[in-house]
Amino acid sequence: MIVSHKHKFIFIKTVKTAGTSIEVDLNKVLGPEDIATPIFPPVDWHSPQNFEYRKWGVLRRQLYNHMPARDVLRIVGPRVFEDYFVFCVEREPIDKCVSHFSMIRNSPDHNSETGTLTFDEYIERAEFPVDADKYTTREGALLVNRILRYERLEEELREVGVELGIEISLKTRAKSGFRQDIQLSPAQKEKIYRAFSTSNNFTGYTLQ
Numbered sequence: 001m002i003v004s005h006k007h008k009f010i011f012i013k014t015v016k017t018a019g020t021s022i023e024v025d026l027n028k029v030l031g032p033e034d035i036a037t038p039i040f041p042p043v044d045w046h047s048p049q050n051f052e053y054r055k056w057g058v059l060r061r062q063l064y065n066h067m068p069a070r071d072v073l074r075i076v077g078p079r080v081f082e083d084y085f086v087f088c089v090e091r092e093p094i095d096k097c098v099s100h101f102s103m104i105r106n107s108p109d110h111n112s113e114t115g116t117l118t119f120d121e122y123i124e125r126a127e128f129p130v131d132a133d134k135y136t137t138r139e140g141a142l143l144v145n146r147i148l149r150y151e152r153l154e155e156e157l158r159e160v161g162v163e164l165g166i167e168i169s170l171k172t173r174a175k176s177g178f179r180q181d182i183q184l185s186p187a188q189k190e191k192i193y194r195a196f197s198t199s200n201n202f203t204g205y206t207l208q
Contacts, residue, residue, distance in 0.1 A: 001067045003076060003084075006031030007164050010076075010086040012069045015129040016099040017089035017150050019066075020046075021170060022157070029166050037065050041109050068134045069143040086143065087160060088135050090203045091150035093128075093196040094189055098182050100129040106178040123188050132199040140198065147203055 002011040002023060011026060013019035020039055024046045027036055038048040051063040053075055063075065069088075073081045091099075101122045104114040111117075135144045148156040154170050161168035184192075193200070193207045200206070 001035075001037045001063060001065060001072065002026050002030070003035040003063075003072065004030055005033050005080075007166055008084045009160075009164055010069075010072060010081070010084050012072070012086065012088040012135055012144060013066050014088050014090060014131040014134055015066065016096050016103065017091045017131075018153060018170065019089065022089070025168060025170060029168075035063060037063050037067065039065055066134065070137055073143065085145050085160070085164060087146045087148060088131075088144050089148045089150055089153060090131065090199060090205075092205050093192050093200070094184060095150075097122075097128055097192050098184075099179060101182070102178045102180045106180070119182050119184075123191060126191065126195060128192060128195045130196055130199060132196075132202070135202075136198075142202055149203070 001013050002009075004010070004026070007029065011022065013023065020043055023036065023039065024043055027046050030036060030049070033050065035050045036046070036048050037051045039046055052059055053061045053063060061075065063072070069086060090096075101117070101119055104110050105117050105122075132140075135147065136142055146160070148160070157168045157170055189207060193205075196205070
């Protein structure tokens with residue numbers, strides 16, 4: 001998660017949407033008062049800063065990776081939140097789930113308990129990376145100004161950069177290399193899309 005007071009934007013990080021790569025590139029344009037939360041595992045060329053929230057010198061809360069927009073709003077306050085450009089990224093649900101499964105199955109940083117998990121078991125568990133709660137209120141209202149599409153990410157990041165007056169280009173490719181090719185049954189696809197029904201209301205993804 002990033003809050004840039006210098007450029008007046010807030011980046012809300014979702015799962016398996018190149019969020020770490022985006023944070024590394026955005027880290028290069030941050031000012032000394034801006035906020036960048038730590039990434040796990042740590043990534044080269046990314047420097048966390050100002051992620052401890054203090055009031056009268058007392059640590060009240062640490063801002064963290066994948067922090068929901070509603071919690072960011074509570075900490076930075078409505079005046080800042082409403083004045084800044086708030087954005088996140090989403091991804092087609094099936095593609096997102098295959099990427100998520102591949103990470104928890106194959107990444108040594110994430111597979112301590114899922115290294116032998118099969119995709120059928122993954123579908124049965126239904127612990128999918130649904131991120132709607134990261135960019136909506138508890139009542140389900142949208143909190144971000146724009147949801148970028150992963151499939152058009154480089155182009156849409158450039159558009160955001162133009163709006164903010166900064167150059168944003170996706171030059172970093174972090175946490176990649178674990179992807180598996182998986183064939184899904186129609187029933188598996190339908191189960192995933194049912195789970196993502198809330199986020200699909202905002203993104204417009206439909207099952208083909």
